[in-house]
Amino acid sequence: MLSSFWLRINHVKLEDFLETILIEGDLFYEKNNHLKQKYFILTPNGLFRCGSDRILRKYAELNNNLIEFFTDDTYPSMFGFSIQYNSKNYDFFVDSECLILQWRMALSHVGEFTNIDEDFFTIKLIEGTNKSQIYLVQDLRTSQVYACKMFSKETISERMKKSITNEIQALRLINHPFYIKLYQVYESQQDIKLILDYCPYGTMLKRLSSKKQFTEKDSLIIARKLLRALSYLHDIGLIHRDLKLENILMTSENSDTDFKICDFGMSCDLSNCENTFCGSPGYIAPEILHNEAYDEKVDIFSCGVIIYSILSGQMPFIGNSINDILKSNIKCSVKFNGKNWEGVSDKAKTFIRKIMNPNPLLRPSAEEALIDNWLNDPCLLEGHAMLSPRSPASETWVYYVDGTFSEAADHLLQASGNKSSIGSIRVNKFRSN
Template sequence: MSLFESINSRFQGSYKFWKPEKNKNSSIVFKNKVFYKAKQGAIKSCELILIKNYLIKVIPDSINKITLLDWKIIEPFTEVNGDKERFGFSVGHRGCSRDFYVENEEKLNEWLDVLLPTCIMTDFSNDFSIVKEIGSGSFGVVYLALSNNDSKPYAVKAINKNNFSTTSSLNSVADEIKIMRMLDHPNIVKLHYVYEDSSLIYLVTDYVEGGNLHSRMVKKKVFNERTVSHFAEKMLGVLDYMSSLDIVHRDLKLENILMVSEENDYDFKIIDFGLAAEVTEGLHLRCGSPGYIAPEILRKHYYDAKADLFSLGVILYILLSGKMPFNGKNINDVLIKNREGKISFQHPAWKNVSKYASTLVLRLTEPLPSIRPTAREALQDSWLHQELNTTLPNIHPTSQPSESHTSHSE
C-alpha cells in the first residue's frame, strides 16, 4: 500500500477519484485527447487538461470532473494484443484509479513529461542508477544518482518508510514535498520527482557539486566583505520570494546552503526543507538549529517569515568574522544566549569590517521581530548599494545599540 494514499484522500477530500470541477481558471499546462474504458467495456474518448497539479476531464454539455494529482501514483503501461501495442498510463491508488490510453508512444511520453513532476512514481531503479552516498541523517540517506535516460546527475534523498510510525511523521514529509513543489527559484534546490517503492520514498532534486557553505567556511576561515554583500543580497532575494509564498524555512544554517561551484562564494542553492512550513496566522512549533534560531521561536511566541531573517543575520555574522555569535560549553548554554539574542562585535576580526556591514547584521539579528526588517526592507540597506572598498570606516558597536537588544525579556 502506498503511504500517500491516505494523504491523497485528505487533500482530495474523499476516496473518490473525480470531483465536480469548481472554476479552475489557472493556465493550461497540457491538454490532449485520451481514451478510457467505460461501463460494459466500451472505449470512449475525452479531452484531458492538466492545470497546475489538477487533471480535468472535459465532458461536453455537462460539468467537468477534476482530480488532485499531488499524491497519486502514476504508472505507464503497454498492452499487447496480437501485433498491436496500446500505450497508456494509470493514475491513482488501489481501488481508486483510472486508466487512460493514448494514440501512440510519443503521446504517452508527452503526458509523462508533464505528469511526472506532479505525481508519485514507483519505478526508481528503472529510471536512475545510484553512484554513491553523499550524505546521511536521521531522515535517511542522500545519494548521487544518474538518470538512466541522459546520465544527468541528481541528488536523491532516500527516506526509509519504517520511519513513518506516526501520522505526524508522514505529514512532515508530505509538507516537505508540497512546499518544495511550490518553489521555483534559481537559488533554491529544485524537487524534480518523487518515487515510492516497498521500503523507501525518494526525493529527486538538483545535484549541487560545490559542497556546503560550512565546508567552504572551514577552508577559507572568513570571506571578504564584497563577497558577503553579494551573498546577502541574493539570500534576501530568496527570502523575499519565499515570503511572497508565505513559506518559512526554519532551519537556515551554513550546512543547508550548497555552493554551486568553486568559482565564487556567493552562488548557492538552499536545501533541506524538512522543517519548512506555510505561514498561517502564526506558527509556534519550536524547531531549528541551536545558534541560528530566532529568539521568538525559543520564547514560544508566535512567529512568521521574519524568523528566517534572524538566521540570515547569524550566517552573515559568521561569514564576516569567522566566529559564531552565540557560544557555550554545551547546547543548553548556546540556546540560552541564542534566546537572549545579544551579539557582540568586540572580536578583533570586526576591525576589518565596515560599520555598514555590521549595521545590517544588527538589524537582522534584532531580537524583537516587530523591529526586525522584512527581507524586502533589508534589500534597501545601504551596505548592499554602495561600492565596497578598504577606505570604509571601521566603526562598530560592541553590542546591539537598541534597547530591545540589550534589555528585552518576556
C-alpha cells in the same frame, strides 16, 4: 480522502478556470471494453475532464497519488499511466511516446512514481545517516546526474513522515534559481525517494570551515541573494524555519557566492503556521524561543546569523553545551568583538544588528532589508573587498542541536515557560574562536 475519484463540476467554463495549467490535451480511458477520448487538463490541484463543448465537467483531486506508467497488449499502439486512488487504479492512455513523456513530466509535479529503476541508474552513495541516504544517480534517458534522497519506511517516524511531506509540498511550489529543485518523487513499499539537484561542492558551512572567513564583498553578494530568495519564498506564502549554513549547498568550486538553499522539512505555510517550536539553536529567532506568535521574519533573523558567521568566521551565539548556546541565543546580544571584525565596515555591522533585531516588529522584511545602505554600497559592489587577513587562532568546537530536542534544551524551555509543541531541533558543530 474522498470516496469517489471523479467529482462533478457545475457550469465552470474553461476560460474562467484560472489554475496554473501543467498540461492539457486528449486522453483515452477504457469504458465498456472500448477506449473513449476526452479532453483533460492537469493542474497542481487535480485532473480536470471536459465535455465536448470544452466546459469542465468533472475533476479528480490529486495529492501525491502513486502513478505508474505501462504498456498494454490489449492496446499495443498506446502508452498508458495509472493513478492509484483508494486502492483502485484509474488508467489513461495517449497514442505517442512523445505525448507520454510530456504527461510524465507534468505528472511529476503532483504524484509519486513507483519504479525508479526504469528511469535512473544509481552511481554511488554520497552520504548517509540513520534517517536518510543520498545517492548520486543518472537519468537513463538524458545521462544528467541528480541527487537521490532516500528515506526508508522502516526507520522513519510519524514526525519524519510529516517532515518529508512538508519538503515535497514546499519544493513543488518553488521555482527559483537560489533553491534546490525537486524533479520527481518515487514511492515503493520500502522507501520514498526524492530526485533533486546535485550540488557536488558541499555546504556553505564546509566552505567556511576551509576558508575561515569570507570577504565583505562576497558576504554582501550572499546577503543580497539570500534576501532575494527569502523575498520570493515569503511572497509565495512559505517560511523556511531552518535556514542555516548546513542548508545552503554550494554550486561552484571557485565562487563562494553561488549556492542553492535546501531542506524544507521544517517549512510551513504562512497562512497555516502553528507556531511550532523548531529550528537550529544558534539560528532561532527570539520570538520562537519566547513561545510567541511568529511569521516570516524568523527567516530574516536566521539570515542575519549566517551573514554574521561568514563575515567573522564565528557564530554570534556560542557556548560549551547546547544549554549555553540556547541561553545565548535567547538573550540575543550581538557583539562584534575580536580581530575578525577589525576590517569589516560599520555599515555591515549596522545591517546585521538591523536584521537580527530581537523585536520582530522592528526587524525588516526581506524586501525592506534589500534597500539597506550596505547592500547597495557602490564600492563593494564594484569589487573593493574590505577585509583584513584573519589572524591565526586556536580552534575549539561548540555544539548546537540536530534531530530531537535534548534534555538540556528541554530544561531551558521549561524554565522559560515555553509549553508549545516541539518540532525538530538539530545538533551540529561549528568552529569558533
